[in-house]
Amino acid sequence: MTSAEPTPPESVAAFPIRDYDLEATLTSGQAFRWQRLDRGWEGVIGARWLRVSATADTLCVQTAEPVSDWQWLIDYFQLHVELDRVLATFPDDPPMRAAVAACRGLRLLRQDPWECLASFLCSSSKQIVQIRQIIALLCERYGEALVVPPGHTPVSAFPTAARLAACTEDELWECKLGFRARNLSFAAQMVADGRIDLERLRRLDCAAARHQLFRLCGVGRKISDCVLLFAYGFQEAFPIDVWVRRALHQLYFPRRHLTARPLEKFTLTHFGPHAGYAQQYLFHYMRTKRGGRTAPPSAGAAPDRLRT
DNA sequence: GCCCAGGTGAAGC
């Protein structure tokens, strides 16, 4: 090619990175469709199949079709975020130091609001491996087929709200959703017919956006916080699930019983302006550290209660 | 077989 021609779109690209742990990021329960494949990861962002891999200083990306503008990828992986600045805002206490030491390089992704919302509607009281199964079925059955490399097994996009709204509740039930089928069905209808506008939430503040998400059946504090954090990037959102609750009890309040309210209050003030980021470190740390699964939240809780 | 999972909403106290 001559230099006079405009730069042709490419299907491979490399981006400089630093402090980016792709494995921790893609396995930390934010996104549920990434598959490890030999040295890289395969997944779907929007309507694009892609393969990514990382070295210490480079993120390598391959798509099935040429790409002229990579902004969608930069947004999704949040490549512009300087992790140092985020980590510097974390409280300097033993639990956070341990969590950062264990999974430094873990990042928050920026996902599509509908995919994120629908995914976490499937998540309640399910293990991550099961959530992945549910979502795989939804995509396989109701997602739009995507262009993949020659010879590659077919891959589909995450199903649109309109497509899931057109499903019967039984059809969703068949995707192993159980009692979550009704909530997903209602949410899909609300989004598809415009009763809730997920794009508009971007312009609201965190509390107002949360208030809107609460209008959906099956969306409470935890699921709304996941969407606010993983899709909209509200850094103050702090999802408290069984693992994070366990982390808070074990690491910050051993031998004390804190109820949900004071625990939430603690998280609102203690973890700083990037509390949601800190939460993700605690979550992944608890799930991956040796013995993390032992000692459930209430085990060994002393009778002395913190006055509320 | 048993326990538990990135929960929520309702009921009872």
Add this chain to the structure above:
DNA sequence: GCTTCACATGGG
């Protein structure tokens, strides 16, 4: 305000 329970299902 807090605790308990039903809601389905399957992984380990």
